Amino acid sequence: MAANAPTAPADAAPTGHGWRSSKLPDIKLMMWVFLASDCMFFGSLIGTYLIYKDRSLVGPYPLDIFDIPLTTISTFVLLMSSFLMVIALHALRQNNIGGFRLWTAGVAFFGSIFLGFQIYEFLHFVDAGLSLNTSLFGSTFYVLTGTHGVHVAIGVLWLVSIVVASYIRPVTSEDAVYLEVAGLYWHFVDIVWIVIFTLVYLVDFV
């Protein structure tokens, strides 16, 4: 049933089963509920980071090792990947399959660049003496940004698999809801980073 999900879910979601009261596509509803719960997950992790901030007994401390220009660039990359995401969805809705593949692959590529920055950052921090066990800063920082990084990595794999699948089984604008759901996830990962970038990185330097 979901395979025939239309591009305009609000208009014509399947209502084959009489007990259904919602005409919203299941998969999209499910994604929004998941994102709501993920809010709480990241809310707790960010809260933990902020509460334990400045309580580390040993360095390195945030001011010693954060590199704001570098993080700004990776933040910008992630924002632009969100932009490519909406372009890709737009292309698919227009039945522009070539554009859809190009832009979706672009999103995955930008996501990979972001992950590359994060891996570089982690290695640099470890080198500077900050490990998961060093201090409260180390524990809370790595768990928070690491969890976010895992979200990004899952998103990259998801988008790549969508592009690959489009070669195996031809897609049309009818399938746009699947890309839209992946896009919701991707944008969410982006807004989480918007919050982390401000609350974890920037405010330390004010």
Added chain:
Amino acid sequence: MAQGNGNHGIRDYVIIALILGVITYIEFYIVEHPLPWLSSAWVMFWLITLSIAKFFMVIWWFMHLKDDDKSYTGFFSSGMVIAMGTFIAFTFLMVAPGSLSYVRSEVAPDGRFVSGDKPGDYQLPGFGDDVRTAIDSDGYSRPMFEILASARPKDAAFVIDPPRAPDDAGTLRAEATPAPEDEADAPVADAEDAGEAGDEVDAVEATWDEALGADVFASNCASCHQGEGQGVPGAFPPLRSNVTDVAATDLGREYLIDVLLYGLQGPITVDGTDYDGLMPAWQHLDNDQIAAVLNHASHAWNNEDALPATFTPFAPDDVANQRGQGLGASDVLDLRARAHDSASAEGRPDDDVDPEPDEADTDEAEEPADADEPDVEEPEAPDATWDEALGADVYAGNCASCHQGEGQGVPGAFPPLRDNVTDFATTSEGRAYLGRVLLYGLQGPITVDGTDYAGMMPGMAYLDDDQIAAVLNHASHAWGNDDALPSDFAPFTSDHVADLRDEGLGAADVLDLRDEALAAPEADGDADEPADEPADDDADPGDAATTVTWDEARGADVFGANCTACHQPEGQGLPGAFPPLRSNVTDIASVEGGRSYLIDVLLYGLQGPITVDGSEYAGNMPGWQQLDDGEIADALNHLLHAWGNDDALPSGFVPYVPDDIADRRDEGRSPQEVHAVREGLDLP
């Protein structure tokens, strides 16, 4: 199709993406290039506003909640609301104001744990009295968040009140000033200016204002002399029998008042430990406050037991009489010698003090005067069984707050007391080392079981020999450690401890002994000595940039050992008490004469009022001539580069080298002259 709105959609997306990019750049810019007209509070406001704006732009347009079914918005909003609620509840639980009263009694301003916590005199954050009592009753439970609440340098800023506003002290002092000039008038003058003075006149054994004394002590003294007056060995002397001995004579009483009014500068020895006296003057406190805090120090922590029965509390008049002499801090050092001579001439007050029965269970209630009672130690047979109850008790009262109830430690903060300890306990070098760690503390980087720790163990010389021996035996046997001990292990005895007591080591010296002690077990063929290698100590400082020619590790060490107690680990200072070391310092380094001025501040100290970032400070920095040229150079380089300061350094900045320091070492300036130099600098 509602969303088939063609190219109009694309254009919107491009505009949104551009705005998002621009906002990110603005955030970056205002952080990296602080605008002079935008205060940091406003920067914070704009950062948060801009990120919220970005957040909603992405949700609204990119995730097209704008056009989509409203129930999606509802789902997501409820998730956001619950997340925010969780966050707020969490924040209240962890940083509720109640946690501060705990911090006040437990933690030095550098965030270090002060040992000797007494059950009941602190409050767990976020819990009522009933929960607090339940946790206290076994003496062991130390919830993680309690430790975290205490180890929080910035909270201490709330605890250490800035010195009293000059206004109220100033007016009171103005009224009191005539007193020293004309002693006959003094009682009258003081009786007028303070209500309590009246009480002092008619009752010789008058009660003093205990609350005021405790308050003044907590605000002004506890940051160095610690909450229980136990001091920090090698840095700040204790206020125990050394104070009550002196307080018993007239000369001694005047000396104590002088120390508070004029400070104390010069080498002193207290209970066999050397201190380089650096006490600042507290003339800005009024007579009532100084009298009350002297009475507090004479009576608190069971000191009153050591006071002679004839002791009369300090009165504000006594303080007024000592004002106006214009003594220097080093003049007071001479008075100290006189005061001590008179104290010994009158005979030392009775040291045989029994702790009050009702307080016998709190270890810090034990008078350090016990150290003068050799008879307690001698009856103990060298291979006797040890006092398990005492060991467990001392451990719970002094050690468990950091090393935890089961000796498991806190990874990265406080090392465990497991194999690493029993390995030491099996050789004579190791045993002596353990005793010294207890007596003198341990300062410097160590590695235990592969985890690095920045050693900051305080010395516990205020415990008596029996207590130290018992707690060492406890740590060697408890938690299954006894399985790792050889069968012929002889318990520590108080004699062992007594032999080590008068070596006068510093906490950093003990670190060197650690290396020697570690070498010993290997020589014994003790194979199970796992990762306890201090050799990897130098691994963590890590990436020394090749352009930097100074010793970053040493700079950080010197700074950590000497500067953080006041200026805080991240150089943030304590508002109103100790200035920060941030852009104010790099600004100084950038102006003409600033470079040598900074050297002078470290060599000769700084005395006089200064203003930093709009806050006023009383300027009581001591000189640090005891550090060598290289240490001072690296400490300066450290504070000019750390915490992002290097971004504000002028591009042509050349790191200090030891010769720079040596060149200025013989200038022989006074802290006041250094202050004058500061006035002459062309600071922005």
